[in-house]
Amino acid sequence: MEKxxxxxxxxxxxxxxxxxxxRFLDLTREKHPDRFRGEAKEAAExxxxxxTQAFNVLSNPSLRREHDQGLDRPKGDGTGAxxxxxxxxxxQRGIRAYKAKNAVEAADNFRRATExxxxxxxxxxxxxxxxxxxxxxxxxxxxxxxxxxxxEPMKVTYQQLAGQxxxxxxxxxxxxxxxxxxxxxxxxxxxxLGAIEELESGKKKSLLGGIFGKMDR
Numbered sequence: 001m002e003k004x005x006x007x008x009x010x011x012x013x014x015x016x017x018x019x020x021x022x023r024f025l026d027l028t029r030e031k032h033p034d035r036f037r038g039e040a041k042e043a044a045e046x047x048x049x050x051x052t053q054a055f056n057v058l059s060n061p062s063l064r065r066e067h068d069q070g071l072d073r074p075k076g077d078g079t080g081a082x083x084x085x086x087x088x089x090x091x092q093r094g095i096r097a098y099k100a101k102n103a104v105e106a107a108d109n110f111r112r113a114t115e116x117x118x119x120x121x122x123x124x125x126x127x128x129x130x131x132x133x134x135x136x137x138x139x140x141x142x143x144x145x146x147x148x149x150x151x152e153p154m155k156v157t158y159q160q161l162a163g164q165x166x167x168x169x170x171x172x173x174x175x176x177x178x179x180x181x182x183x184x185x186x187x188x189x190x191x192x193l194g195a196i197e198e199l200e201s202g203k204k205k206s207l208l209g210g211i212f213g214k215m216d217r
Contacts, residue, residue, distance in 0.1 A: 003050070003054075005054035005057050009024065009055065009058065010023065013068070017059060024059075031051060052152065053151070056151055056152050056153065063150075066118075066119075086112075086116035091109070091126065094106045094109035094113065097109060106126075106130040106133075107137060113126070114144070121148045121151035124148035124151065125148040129141075129161070132165050138168060145165050148162075149162050149181070153181070159179070159186075163195060166178060176200070179195055179199075
């Protein structure tokens, strides 16, 4: 079922961009997981992930249009498929395959997860990781991590990974742009600063590990 990001933020569908931003800031103060402890913190983390995803979609004009179209699409298409359940199944399969060092199978499952829910940034992130493990899939890795960054631009780890993948693909300018975005949202980081320095000096070094541990290429 299509998530209603307007309901998640508690705003009307005709809300302006300023209203969306203000509401997100209010919810950040009220619902941030750091305000909770124990089991309540775990529940808050899940809720805050939905809130962040809702803001990232609704604050992006093109993604907001796609979301509105999905809400307006007739329900009950007869397929009986639950996109959320499909995503979970494919993500679990992909993670198992990646842990078994089968990057191709992992990438196939993560790709299916993105098809089931194109706005799931984590699925795009995992797809990028899996494709990054196979040299010939580097172009797909670049596309996948760029999509993850588009969906969640304030996610520093996504920006860092985007910098690494684009650097490994020989896309120096794009790599520098993502690394600088990581600094913008995450502050000074010696690893990122070192990566930028090496790119600017014409060197290249892979500095960031994989989501499930280092994997042979």
